[in-house]
Amino acid sequence: MAQTPQQRKANERYAKHEAAKRGKGGAIPKPKQHTRxxxxxxxxxxxxxVVCGGIFxxxxxVVPRLWSALVSNFNLLLQ
Known part of the structure; x- marks a missing residue:
């Protein structure tokens, strides 16, 4: 039995719809929510x-004490 023109148009629309669904892939991923x-x-x-300022x-x-210790040891070596 041959298709009527109306059936042919309906089949073409259905085929386009199915092809479009296949091209989209699976589920559409939701955009990530930005958590604050x-x-x-x-x-x-x-x-x-407060934390790093104390260390600084x-x-x-400490640096001036180390420098003075190095200089005094260097002076002892030179004498």
Whole structure:
């Protein structure tokens, strides 16, 4: 039995629809949600300053003592 023109158009639409579905792949991935930190950037900077600032100030106190020890040992070697 031959197809009628109406059946042929319906079959072509269905074929296009199925071809489009095959071309899209599986499920469409959802865009990633940007999760924000509960701690603001300002507080993180302040915390880093408190932690690293203490280390930096301690190093500023240690370096002159080390330098003076090196210079005194060098002077003893020269004498």
């Amino acid at each position: 930190s509960p701690v603001s950037t300002g507080w993180i900077v302040i915390l880093a300053f 100030l301690e190093l500023l106190g």
